[in-house]
Amino acid sequence: MKEIGDEIEFLAVCRTKHFKNVKKHIFELTGTKDGIALLSSNSQILKCVLGLIRDSEKFTAKDAVRTLVNISAEESGASSLLALTEIDIVLEMVKCIQDQDYVHADFACGVLANLTRPKSLCQIVFDRLSAESTKLEGLVYVLCQMNYNKHGAKLHLLAPVITNFSQLPGGRSQLMDRKKCVFQRLLPFTEYHESKGRRKSIIAAIHNCCFEKENHDWLLSEDIDLLSRLLLPLAGPDTFTSEENESLPIDLQFLEDDKQREEDPEIRKLLLETIMQLCITRKCRETLRSQNVYFILRELHKWETDKLCLLVLEDLINILIRANGMGPDDL
Amino acid sequence: MDDWKEKIINEKLGGKRNWTDEERTELAHHLDIEFDKRLASIDSSGKPATRPEDAWTEDNWKEKMSEHPLFAPYLAEQEGKTDIELKPSALSEGLAQLKFDPEHNTPVELAQNYKEDGVYNFKYKNYRIAIKAFTEGLKQKCKDQELNAQLYNNRAAAHAHLENYRSAIKDCDDAVKIKPDYLKAIVRAAQCATKIASWDEVISWCDKGLQHNSTDETFLKMRTTAMKEKKINERNLRKRLQGEKQKTAKEQNLLTRILSSGVCLGDKETKGSQSLDLSDLEPCHPAAQGSRVLLNDDDELIWPVLFLYPEFHETDFIREFNENSCLCDHMEAMFGSDIPPAPWDTNHSYKSSDLCIFFEDVKKNKLCKVDPKMSLKQVLQDSRYVVKGGTPGFIILVKDSKFFKEFIEKYEW
Numbered sequence: 001m002k003e004i005g006d007e008i009e010f011l012a013v014c015r016t017k018h019f020k021n022v023k024k025h026i027f028e029l030t031g032t033k034d035g036i037a038l039l040s041s042n043s044q045i046l047k048c049v050l051g052l053i054r055d056s057e058k059f060t061a062k063d064a065v066r067t068l069v070n071i072s073a074e075e076s077g078a079s080s081l082l083a084l085t086e087i088d089i090v091l092e093m094v095k096c097i098q099d100q101d102y103v104h105a106d107f108a109c110g111v112l113a114n115l116t117r118p119k120s121l122c123q124i125v126f127d128r129l130s131a132e133s134t135k136l137e138g139l140v141y142v143l144c145q146m147n148y149n150k151h152g153a154k155l156h157l158l159a160p161v162i163t164n165f166s167q168l169p170g171g172r173s174q175l176m177d178r179k180k181c182v183f184q185r186l187l188p189f190t191e192y193h194e195s196k197g198r199r200k201s202i203i204a205a206i207h208n209c210c211f212e213k214e215n216h217d218w219l220l221s222e223d224i225d226l227l228s229r230l231l232l233p234l235a236g237p238d239t240f241t242s243e244e245n246e247s248l249p250i251d252l253q254f255l256e257d258d259k260q261r262e263e264d265p266e267i268r269k270l271l272l273e274t275i276m277q278l279c280i281t282r283k284c285r286e287t288l289r290s291q292n293v294y295f296i297l298r299e300l301h302k303w304e305t306d307k308l309c310l311l312v313l314e315d316l317i318n319i320l321i322r323a324n325g326m327g328p329d330d331l
Numbered sequence: 332m333d334d335w336k337e338k339i340i341n342e343k344l345g346g347k348r349n350w351t352d353e354e355r356t357e358l359a360h361h362l363d364i365e366f367d368k369r370l371a372s373i374d375s376s377g378k379p380a381t382r383p384e385d386a387w388t389e390d391n392w393k394e395k396m397s398e399h400p401l402f403a404p405y406l407a408e409q410e411g412k413t414d415i416e417l418k419p420s421a422l423s424e425g426l427a428q429l430k431f432d433p434e435h436n437t438p439v440e441l442a443q444n445y446k447e448d449g450v451y452n453f454k455y456k457n458y459r460i461a462i463k464a465f466t467e468g469l470k471q472k473c474k475d476q477e478l479n480a481q482l483y484n485n486r487a488a489a490h491a492h493l494e495n496y497r498s499a500i501k502d503c504d505d506a507v508k509i510k511p512d513y514l515k516a517i518v519r520a521a522q523c524a525t526k527i528a529s530w531d532e533v534i535s536w537c538d539k540g541l542q543h544n545s546t547d548e549t550f551l552k553m554r555t556t557a558m559k560e561k562k563i564n565e566r567n568l569r570k571r572l573q574g575e576k577q578k579t580a581k582e583q584n585l586l587t588r589i590l591s592s593g594v595c596l597g598d599k600e601t602k603g604s605q606s607l608d609l610s611d612l613e614p615c616h617p618a619a620q621g622s623r624v625l626l627n628d629d630d631e632l633i634w635p636v637l638f639l640y641p642e643f644h645e646t647d648f649i650r651e652f653n654e655n656s657c658l659c660d661h662m663e664a665m666f667g668s669d670i671p672p673a674p675w676d677t678n679h680s681y682k683s684s685d686l687c688i689f690f691e692d693v694k695k696n697k698l699c700k701v702d703p704k705m706s707l708k709q710v711l712q713d714s715r716y717v718v719k720g721g722t723p724g725f726i727i728l729v730k731d732s733k734f735f736k737e738f739i740e741k742y743e744w
Binding site: 180181222223225228251254255257 | 558
C-alpha cells in the first residue's frame with residue numbers, strides 16, 4: 001500500500017497526464033477505509049483529483065468527482081478536503097452545482113452533502129459559502145428550480161445540504177430571511193413525489209426552522225402559509241360538508257377523491273412534530289384552532305396505523321381541543 | 332489676435348492701434364451719427380419698413396402654423412387631436428423623408444430616429460403610431476443591441492397601454508433575451524402577466540427579477556400575490572370539479588332508479604336502455620318546461636304528469652306527482668264533487684266519479700284503461716306504457732259519453 005502511495009505521489013507531482021492514467025487506481029483506493037486514509041493524508045493528490053473534475057474526457061471527470069464523494073464520506077477525508085489551501089473545495093463544488101451544463105452535478109451535491117454532515121465541519125462549510133456571492137439562497141434557488149441542470153442531473157442531494165445548514169442558527173436565519181424569497185421556495189416540496197429523499201430532507205429542514213418560536217408568527221402568516229403545506233400530505237380525499245370545507249385553509253378545501261396521504265410513516269411523524277412545534281405559543285395555538293386543523297387531524301386519526309405517529313397525533317389533537325384559557329401560555 | 336479683428340483694424344480703422352480716451356469718445360460719436368443716417372435712409376427710400384413677405388399675419392397665422400413642421404403638433408394638441416394620422420405639410424414630409432431615408436442614414440441612425448419618433452408619439456398617447464415606429468426601428472436590425480432592447484421595451488410599453496398584454500409580454504421577453512438584467516422590462520412583463528392573471532408567468536418573471544436584486548420589494552410583493560391567487564384558482568377548480576362530479580353521480584343515480592323500476596322511456600324503441608340519458612327525460616310540453624322528474628329525500632320518484640282532455644283539446648299539468656300516489660286521489664282533488672268545474676267543462680260533466688283514465692299503447696294502437704286505485708308507479712310499470720318526453724300522460728274521458736264512443740273508434744280493441 002505504501003509503495004503505491006509513493007508511486008502515486010510521484011506521478012501526481014510530475015505531470016497531470018500521467019496522473020490521469022492512474023486515476024482508476026485512485027478511485028479503487030477509495031473503496032477501502034485505508035485507501036481513503038492514504039489519499040486524505042496527501043493534499044497533492046487531492047488537489048490533482050480536484051483539478052480533474054472538469055476534464056474534457058467525460059469518464060475522467062466522472063471518476064474524479066466520484067473519488068471526492070467517497071473521500072468526503074469519511075470525516076477525516078472531508079476534513080482534509082476542507083483543509084486544502086490553494087483550492088477551495090466548497091467554492092469548486094458550488095461552481096459545479098450552479099453550472100447548468102456540468103454533467104456530474106449530482107456528485108458535486110453528494111460531496112457537499114458529505115462535507116456538511118459532520119457537525120464540526122458544517123459551520124466551516126457554511127461560513128465559506130456565506131462569504132461567496134452564491135450564499136445559501138443561491139443553493140436554495142438552484143435546488144428549487146425544475147430542470148435546472150441541462151444534462152439530467154436531478155440535484156436531489158442538495159436537499160440534505162440545506163437540512164444540514166438548517167441545524168445552524170446562521171443557516172436558519174438565512175433560510176428565513178424575511179426580506180427575500182428563500183424559505184417560500186422550499187414549501188411546495190412537502191408533496192414532491194419524485195424523490196422521497198428530497199422530500200424528507202426538505203421537511204426536516206422546515207422542522208428545524210420551527211425551532212425558534214420568534215419565527216412562528218411569520219411562518220403561520222398568510223404570506224408564508226406554512227400550515228397548509230404541512231397539513232396537505234396528511235390530508236386524504238374530501239369527506240367534509242361544504243361548510244366544513246370553506247372553513248379550512250384554502251389549499252385543503254375540496255380535495256380530489258384520489259388524494260393520497262404521505263406513505264412514509266417517518267415523514268408523517270416529522271410533519272406532525274413540526275405542527276406540534278408550532279403549538280408552543282398560545283397565539284399560534286389559537287391560529288391553528290381557528291384554521292380548523294382539527295378536522296384534518298381527526299380524519300388522519302381514522303386512517304393512521306403507525307404506532308409512533310399515533311402517539312404524536314393524539315398528543316397534538318389533545319393540545320388543540322383543550323379548552324381556551326387552560327394550560328400555560330407557552331408549552 | 333484673431334484674423335477678423337486684424338481685418339477690421341486695418342480696413343475700418345486705418346490700422347490705428349493706440350487710442351486715447353478722447354479719440355475713443357469721438358469715434359463712438361461718429362459711429363452713432365452714421366447709424367442714424369442709415370436708419371433715416373431706409374425710411375426715406377420710399378418703401379415702408381416692412382416685415383418679410385412670408386411673415387404670418389393675423390388672418391393666416393393658424394393656417395401657416397398647421398403647415399409648419401415644428402409647430403403643427405403643438406397646434407394639434409391644443410385642438411385636442413390625438414392618435415390620428417395628421418396630414419403632414421409638404422415641408423414636414425420632406426423633412427421626414429430625409430430623416431428616414433436609408434440612403435442618408437446608417438441602420439443605427441435610422442433605428443435611433445424611429446425610436447425618437449416612437450417615443451414622441453408615445454408621449455402624446457398615439458400608441459399605435461408609436462408601435463409602428465418602434466417596429467420600423469427593429470426592422471433595421473441594427474448592430475446596437477442596447478438600442479434594440481430599448482425598442483422592444485418601448486414597444487412593450489405601448490402595447491401595455493393598449494391592453495395588448497400578451498404582445499407586451501412577448502416584447503419584454505425579447506428585450507430581456509438581449510439584455511438579461513433589463514429590470515424595467517422584467518417588471519413590465521410581471522405586471523402584464525398579473526393583468527391577465529397568468530400567475531405562473533408572474534412567478535417566473537418575479538424570480539428572474541429577484542435573481543438580479545434579491546430584496547426587491549416590488550417583485551417579492553407581486554410573487555406573493557401571485558402565489559395566493561394561484562391557490563384560490565386551484566381551490567375553485569377543485570370545487571367546481573367536485574360539484575360536477577356530484578351532479579353527474581346524482582343524475583346517473585336517478586336514471587338507474589327509473590329504469591330499475593321497470594319504466595319504459597323514450598320515443599325511439601330502437602334505443603337500447605343503456606344508451607338512454609337524461610335528455611330523454613326532458614319534458615317537451617311547454618307547461619312542463621323546467622320540471623324534470625326527480626328523486627325526493629325519501630327516495631321516491633316525483634314525476635311531472637299530463638292529463639289530456641281530447642274532448643275539449645285541453646290539458647292539465649301536474650307538476651309533482653309522487654309515484655306512490657294513486658290516480659284516484661288526484662282525480663278527486665281536481666274533479667271531486669265539491670270542486671268547481673274546470674272553465675272548459677261547459678257541460679259540467681267532468682266529475683271524478685264519471686271519469687275514466689286511459690293511456691295509449693302506441694305500438695298496438697290501443698287505448699288501455701287504467702285502474703284509478705293504482706299508484707302511478709304501478710301504472711308506469713305496465714309494459715305497454717311508454718313515457719314520452721319524460722312526462723307521463725293520461726287521457727281522461729267521461730264514461731259512456733258521446734265523445735267517448737267516437738273517440739274509441741279510432742283505436743283497436
